[in-house]
Amino acid sequence: MSNSRRKNHLTKKQLKELNEKVLAERERIQNKLNFDAPHKKMTATNSGRDEVDAANDDILRHSELRFATRESLYLKKLLKTLDLMESSEYGDCEDCGEHISFTRLLARPTSTMCIGCKEDAERSEMQSVHGRVSKSLGKSISVS
Numbered sequence: 001m002s003n004s005r006r007k008n009h010l011t012k013k014q015l016k017e018l019n020e021k022v023l024a025e026r027e028r029i030q031n032k033l034n035f036d037a038p039h040k041k042m043t044a045t046n047s048g049r050d051e052v053d054a055a056n057d058d059i060l061r062h063s064e065l066r067f068a069t070r071e072s073l074y075l076k077k078l079l080k081t082l083d084l085m086e087s088s089e090y091g092d093c094e095d096c097g098e099h100i101s102f103t104r105l106l107a108r109p110t111s112t113m114c115i116g117c118k119e120d121a122e123r124s125e126m127q128s129v130h131g132r133v134s135k136s137l138g139k140s141i142s143v144s
């Protein structure tokens with residue numbers, strides 16, 4: 001860390017603790033993604049199933065896919081966090097530039113916003129998610 005001249009508000013010990021947490025998370029997610037991948041293709045070769053099975057399969061595959069996407073997004077976030085830790089920018093709010101508290105980072109090492117900015121962002125996120133959820137529910141639960 002010779003190129004980081006700017007002072008980080010976290011101590012070396014705190015940074016190390018957070019870094020280890022992120023590394024452990026990265027390993028967990030990577031294992032999970034690798035483990036999930038191989039059996040996916042096999043479901044397509046099933047024959048002689050009725051429509052309900054097929055529908056359940058679709059729902060299952062759909063949720064698996066969503067899950068995998070979410071996991072890989074999380075993985076990307078973890079990798080970005082590790083990058084940030086290499087620089088001196090880790091622990092600063094990307095919105096207002098304030099320091100993110102160590103307790104907050106400990107609970108969520110991938111945080112890139114302070115609690116105030118995050119709450120603002122979540123409020124507007126909630127509004128858009130709400131509209132999306134009710135739309136997709138109406139589509140997928142037409143099996144009866």
Ligand SMILES: [Zn+2]
Nearest residue numbers: 093096114117
């Ligand atoms: Zn902020």
